[in-house]
Amino acid sequence: MKSRYPSPILGAAFALLAALSNGTVGVLSRSAFKEGLDPTAVAFWRCGIALSLISIVVLWKAGGLVRLTSAFAGSWKIAVCSALGIFTLYHFETSAFAYAPIPLVAILVFAGGLGAIAFDIIILKERVTTRKAFA
Template sequence: MKSKYPSPILGAAFALFAALSNGTVGVLSRSAFNEGIGHTAVAFWRCGIALSLISIVVLWKGGGLARLTAAFAGSWKIAVCSALGIFTLYHFETQAFAYAPIPLVAILVFAGGLGAIALDIVILKERVTTRKVFAMVMVFLGGFFLIAGDGLVTGSMMGVTLALIAGLGYASFIFAWKFFKLRSSLENFWLFLAYGVVMLAVPYLWSGAQIPSANALPSLLLLSVIPSFCGFYCTILALQHIEAYKTQVIESSEPFFSALFAAVFFGEWLTGSGLCASLAIILGALITSMPDRRGVPLQGNKSSAKSYAAFINQRQLRLI
């Protein structure tokens, strides 16, 4: 039976590259904070600059404006995904970096997505195997011990709560994009960012509409290009090749990259128990990213099963 997912290996590669890109959010956001930029301004400008970049790409091709106009009709589904994946993630995650260390926030963001993984299995009817259950248990236990350990030692409960809300929003975005069966086109990605800019403009204007300084622009530009553009686009590309739950769990390897960058640039390390919890989450991601074993198509496609049986009979006759 032919798989409905074109290339599992390519999908896993996209998800892993998205995790690498998203792992830079913490250090780049902290760099912007050090230049006197508030969290609402960082969230708004990183999304706004990314929208400007994708606008150039879309409009560069002939008929770009017409394609955007056509895609806008009935784009409420993209707006829902943007509310989850852009507003909820950007607003709460960026704020969490002000209350907790970068590695802790990064890991909690993905530990908070377990509820959405359950939705993938229950609603999207994605097949449950022993390996999948084991992977999710590893992620759950890692997140639990991280909250119970480093969450109470190195960061405030405010930071933990904000990170978990951001994680639930991001994981729900992955589920919603797959549930709505949205295409990973540049036009849809433009609308995704455009809706996000509009939503993020509300807290940005409410907080005083801070204008970034020249020193903060490099950090904001890198935030826009690496996690906002490359990270999100690789995520929606991954969803075209692998299951939504698998994309979520593979991207839970982001804390590894985030912790590495935080240690190199800011000297922030997790405690011993935090490192063990992080390894449990990453182990769950690695187990999930392994290709599924393909069995004999004895169910669902009778013609394929008959063809396989005929092939075996011919091989046996040749041996005789």
């Protein structure tokens, strides 16, 4: 049976890169707090910088603007994803860094992976394989 995912290894590599970069967030946020920024301002700048970087990456490639506009065909899905995945994550995670130790916040945020697995099973009706359970 052919896998419906083109490259699980590449996917795992991207996930590890995301985890490594996310590992710097707490330290950088705490440094911004020491400079006098409040959690809301830090969350705003995190989103603003992320939007700027991803815009450059998307628009840099040939046909990037066309792909970007065609992606908005399901814009309500993008809006929900942005609200849940970006606003709540950045706002609450950044606020947590102001009140709790960085390792505690990181563990609790990364525990969200369990929620992703639950939604994967309940909403997307995917099976939990041995590989997924180990991951």
